[in-house]
Amino acid sequence: MAGVLSVDIEVLGKAVQALRTAEQVLSDAMKAMSTGSHPDIGTAELDNAADSFQTRWKYGIERIGESARVTAEGVSKCLEAYQATDTVFTEALEQIEASIGGSPSGAEERA
Template sequence: MDPDLEVNGRQLARFCRALDESLTSLGEARRALEHVRADQLGTAALDEACDGFQKRWKYGAEQLDDRITSVRDGVQATRAGFAEVERAIETAFRAVAVRHG
């Protein structure tokens, strides 16, 4: 075990907020692209290419959304777990201090 290991709950919380912001931005980009119609862009070939991109982008963005959500959930669970361990250690030290004055 690395004696230099340190878990900072505030940093984990900031990381979760950054992940939430990325999910928001990704959702906004996905919604903006949904409003662009391929037939508004130009030639039939360009329209077809844009339609293909839209389909791939939607799938990829949904997959990325799922992965970011999983990472965020894992970070939140890790943060909660470390907080619980810290509380248990603090409780144990307080109990020892009370017993030994």
């Protein structure tokens, strides 16, 4: 027996936005820590620590950001497909309801 699939379109939309925000935050953080862009951050030790972090983690953080972007695109396409399916299904149910309920427009067409 097949299970019931339930998709909360609003939550799916929020997930897409959260992924896009994560990508932007990671990108902004790496730009802020790039060499020479943080001269007033504090002591020389803190500046050196930021440079070291940026150098060691640049590739990994870029990959995480890229993964967030790709995932956001994929989830966004799913969201669009669910929204389209929901619209078509709603329209089909309205047509069925109108034909069963004997809507005035349906009665005129038959007369």
